[in-house]
Amino acid sequence: MRSRSARKQFNPLVYILLAPTAIFVAVFTVWPVLLSLYQSFFLQRMNIVRFREPTFIGLGNYITLFTDQYFLQVIKNTFSYIIGTVPISILLGFLFALLVNRKLRGIGLFRLAFFHPMVLPMVSAATIWLFFFTPDYGLFNTALGFLGYSGSENWTGNPNLALLSVIIVAIWKNSGYYMIFYLAGIQNLPSDVYEAAALDGANGWQVLWRITFPLLRRTTVFITTIAFIDAFRTVDHIFVLTGGGPSRSSTVLLFELWQQRFEYQNIGISAAITVIFVIILLAFTITNFIVSERKEG
């Protein structure tokens, strides 16, 4: 780490000035991880009198979770949600960036159309979409009707479609956010490469896939990281649209964590889920860090 003053001596001021930040991180990031790790080895359920006091059960909570068909379904839902949202919103973000990267009267309005959802609270976005998904007269069914689809589906109430409707809202909300990173990336690309490509007679598609997209690799890695973490930590729309149902078909990891802790009052299980959650996030961040460090050389 580069440093300003060469003096490396004991200076209490330094620690005093760092204390506020360090203490808040310790209390609200590090301590909760340790507490969850500890609690995950105990059976403790606040809504059942004889289980109120914690009892040590070793890896019991983890075994319960990983042998529970229902929890495995939640893991599967979480992966479906990530696969359903991350690649599509990134691709749409890239497409939007290409479309609006032009000098044109009114292009600002087009850009606004694509990125305005990102400043809306997720719960507001979901409330609006709730109407779109309504059976019979909801706009989504009407639109599908125009495309020749006959059934008027109850999107949020159908176990096969509930997760999909949650995914659709997330894509609508996030694509514009990823667009601004691609747009900034595209505008920073060196123009001489394009001039060379034009001289070589490369066509539009070749330029796009052989030059633009590879040059934006770093942007793509960055966007993938934030998209992945966002997919894990945003469940607000699930509260509004489906409540995790029907029959838990749209429950993902964080929603399950909330439900175990605050609906079922199960401290031990929710602590174990927290630990699993943290391990997934850390594994992802660290892998990502190693990969990007190695490739940058």
Next chain:
Amino acid sequence: MNAKNHNSTRFLKKLGSGVITFITAGMALFWSIPIVWALIASFRPANDAINRGDVWFSSSLSVENYIRAWSLAPFGQYYINTVIIVLMILAVQLVTIVLAGFVFANYKFFGKRWLFFFILLQMMIPTSALLAPNFATIRWLGIFDTRLAIAIPYFGSAFGTFLMRQAFLEVPRDLVDAGIMDGCTWWQLILNVYLPPSVPALVAFGLSSATWHWNEFLWPLIITNSDKSRPLTAGLVRFTQLGEIGAQWALLSAATLMVIAPLFIMFLIFQKRFIQSFLHSGLK
């Protein structure tokens, strides 16, 4: 021959550009449908229910949905709560991140690397993953169901610290040395040397922090239990679940837009600044 060829390429280019504009406009329109629909629906008279007939337009306009929504739930209180929470977080963060960023940019000291890594842990583990144990901490602190409880986990910001450190490292070293020669104390160094050129970074952080916390839902949901501390987002979800609301979409749209409005209008006015700040702040 050559000129003719040139002309036809130009024509094709123009045609292509027109087609792309058309596609862009179509997609932009498609993407804006939800917000446009909500805006139109919110002005629909209550006696013209949406499920009967045209979901888009009604015969007349009316603001009664806004008035009814306002009277059905304490949105005024929700506004006050959200504004106080956002400002409280911002005020404390600006102090903590400037101090921490200054230390990491200006000093060499024992344990620097480790402390930096320790603080960066907050960027790797999003607070939303830790809501169960943090709930326990809030109970233990005895501040459950207060605005302070919503704000306090965000008082220290690893991301902000990182951002300020980067901004402060850009300040030319000569300037800092000159300040030291002039006998600046550490806080004079911050105020007179480091901060002035770093204001854009501070604004970028502030905007994205305010947006984030204005929109946050899950943590406020679990940590509040009454209208005296509940912010807009949690209030809106509660509102949608009120028994008498049912499928009154016009009313719901009005409530939704009330929640969105202040931040969204700010965003429309200061679009460029917001975009810049989002670009700065991929990770919170």
